[in-house]
Amino acid sequence: MNDRPRSPLISTENLVYEYPGGVRALNGISLEIYEGEFVAIIGQNGAGKSTLVKHFNGLLKPTSGRCVIASKDTRDCKVTELARVVGYVFQNPDHQIFSETIEKEIEFGPKNLGLDKDEVKRRVKEAAEAVGLSDKLDQHPLTLSKGDRQRLAIASVMAMRPKAIVIDEPTTGQDYQGGQQIMSLVTSLHSMGHTLILISHNMELVAEYAHRVIVMCGGEILADGSPAEVFGKPDVLAKTFLEAPQITRIAQRLQIPETVFSSGRLAEIVLGRGA
Amino acid sequence: MQMYVAGNSFIHRMDPRAKITVLATILVLIFLVSNPLWLLGVSGVSVAIFLISGLSYQQFRPLIRMVMVLAVIMLILQGFSWPGERALFWLFGRFDFTLEGTLVGLSVALRLFNLLFAAPALMVTTPPERLILGLNMLKIPYKYCFVIAGTLTFFPILQATSDEINAAQKSRAFDLLERRGFVSKLQGFFPQLLPLILLSLRKAYNLQIAIESRALGRVFRKGTRRTYLVEMKMTGMDYAVVFLCLVACLVTIVFRIMGYGTL
Numbered sequence: 001m002n003d004r005p006r007s008p009l010i011s012t013e014n015l016v017y018e019y020p021g022g023v024r025a026l027n028g029i030s031l032e033i034y035e036g037e038f039v040a041i042i043g044q045n046g047a048g049k050s051t052l053v054k055h056f057n058g059l060l061k062p063t064s065g066r067c068v069i070a071s072k073d074t075r076d077c078k079v080t081e082l083a084r085v086v087g088y089v090f091q092n093p094d095h096q097i098f099s100e101t102i103e104k105e106i107e108f109g110p111k112n113l114g115l116d117k118d119e120v121k122r123r124v125k126e127a128a129e130a131v132g133l134s135d136k137l138d139q140h141p142l143t144l145s146k147g148d149r150q151r152l153a154i155a156s157v158m159a160m161r162p163k164a165i166v167i168d169e170p171t172t173g174q175d176y177q178g179g180q181q182i183m184s185l186v187t188s189l190h191s192m193g194h195t196l197i198l199i200s201h202n203m204e205l206v207a208e209y210a211h212r213v214i215v216m217c218g219g220e221i222l223a224d225g226s227p228a229e230v231f232g233k234p235d236v237l238a239k240t241f242l243e244a245p246q247i248t249r250i251a252q253r254l255q256i257p258e259t260v261f262s263s264g265r266l267a268e269i270v271l272g273r274g275a
Numbered sequence: 276m277q278m279y280v281a282g283n284s285f286i287h288r289m290d291p292r293a294k295i296t297v298l299a300t301i302l303v304l305i306f307l308v309s310n311p312l313w314l315l316g317v318s319g320v321s322v323a324i325f326l327i328s329g330l331s332y333q334q335f336r337p338l339i340r341m342v343m344v345l346a347v348i349m350l351i352l353q354g355f356s357w358p359g360e361r362a363l364f365w366l367f368g369r370f371d372f373t374l375e376g377t378l379v380g381l382s383v384a385l386r387l388f389n390l391l392f393a394a395p396a397l398m399v400t401t402p403p404e405r406l407i408l409g410l411n412m413l414k415i416p417y418k419y420c421f422v423i424a425g426t427l428t429f430f431p432i433l434q435a436t437s438d439e440i441n442a443a444q445k446s447r448a449f450d451l452l453e454r455r456g457f458v459s460k461l462q463g464f465f466p467q468l469l470p471l472i473l474l475s476l477r478k479a480y481n482l483q484i485a486i487e488s489r490a491l492g493r494v495f496r497k498g499t500r501r502t503y504l505v506e507m508k509m510t511g512m513d514y515a516v517v518f519l520c521l522v523a524c525l526v527t528i529v530f531r532i533m534g535y536g537t538l
Binding site for chain 1: 436443446453466469
């Protein structure tokens with residue numbers, strides 16, 4: 001697929017972004033994201049998470065430094081071109097839904113790419129199946145629940161088959177079960193071969209699903225590594241007022257050297273010790 | 276469009292009540308007189324206010340351009356349609372462009388021009404909440420003040436929502452600006468406008484629930500006096516401005532009754 005497997009899909013070099021008016025939202029971000037990764041970006045409100053990912057499809061252009069997507073500098077590209085490479089699912093699905101049926105909403109993106117009718121149909125079917133909306137294709141999107149509208153937004157982006165998908169806060173306002181369902185959908189997107197970049201506040205879900213965690217604070221990257229590495233450093237997290245998942249903290253209190261993310265694993269360790 | 280531009284000019288420091296008086300006076304003046312020469316005089320005051328306020332011309336350029344276009348359209352429409360006697364030129368031998376029409380058109384254009392400079396200079400220099408407080412202190416019923424406040428705060432929200440929608444649709448490879456052809460452009464407004472309308476309706480509905488659940492309009496019954504968190508005091512300068520405004524109004528009314536200032 002890729003002739004140079006080791007060149008990153010997304011890379012930034014010393015990326016600085018200032019909002020008009022002079023507020024510096026990103027202060028020299030350098031990172032590389034390779035094809036097939038499952039990255040979660042966490043941090044407080046105002047840490048610069050959304051500002052950073054908005055560079056990944058060219059919605060924002062760096063004030064200084066570089067942002068390179070699939071070997072192209074985003075400064076030379078239009079958002080509508082980059083949309084083929086990096087899909088972006090916005091936090092509030094109601095910012096994009098405008099069609100009178102779910103089918104039409106999903107086909108909007110692929111049609112904009114100029115695909116032929118059969119291909120559009122195929123992709124709509126595939127995307128609707130992936131998010132579990134295939135039996136509701138002719139319903140009005142606004143009859144759906146918030147969670148289902150979120151799924152619809154994801155479907156409408158994945159139907160464009162971008163290499164990477166950015167998802168901004170998919171689990172806000174969802175209960176535990178809703179969050180789990182969205183995350184298992186996200187995981188299945190990843191196993192279909194999409195590179196995933198997820199912004200989230202939900203540490204439990206991040207720890208459970210993501211393969212790499214980037215912690216942001218004040219427009220800078222504070223930590224970058226596997227969930228075990230990042231959540232194993234409570235002092236770094238504390239700087240951004242984040243906390244590792246409860247189960248991880250319990251294990252840390254119990255002075256278990258391993259970074260634990262599930263109650264099952266903790267039970268194993270504890271029982272193993274007791275036995 | 277910004278609702279408030281910070282600064283420390285004379286206009287910025289004026290009491291909102293004095294500013295409202297100035298704006299009301301300018302409104303009265305430009306609608307009392309219709310002679311373009313007199314209106315030009317009032318324009319001088321409006322432009323002076325704009326200059327004193329220290330607002331950048333650059334920022335208002337799109338708005339100014341829009342009003343210029345409107346003014347030219349007015350001039351052409353009035354010139355051709357006003358029932359005047361003295362024709363300046365003809366189109367196709369039958370449509371007169373009259374002197375009277377030109378003058379009427381000019382005065383309409385000058386009125387627009389006045390509002391264009393005076394209104395933003397006076398309003399944008401006041402934080403919206405102080406403006407509302409000013410209105411409220413002028414004994415305007417709270418409900419009306421709230422409507423104005425609601426409208427003022429709605430604009431930036433609309434702008435932000437609109438930007439977000441635009442970004443979301445761009446991310447699906449759709450850009451209105453890249454569309455070619457009239458029909459295609461027209462169709463292109465739906466992805467942008469429909470979510471905006473839906474979200475705005477929902478927001479307005481939620482706002483209604485929020486203010487009703489906080490018993491809007493129930494607290495200030497007859498006889499109860501409202502106290503203010505921020506007390507605003509009119510300074511001597513403010514009173515001087517208000518006095519000047521009243522004099523200007525009076526003088527204009529007298530002249531108008533005597534028959535001056537008309538076409």
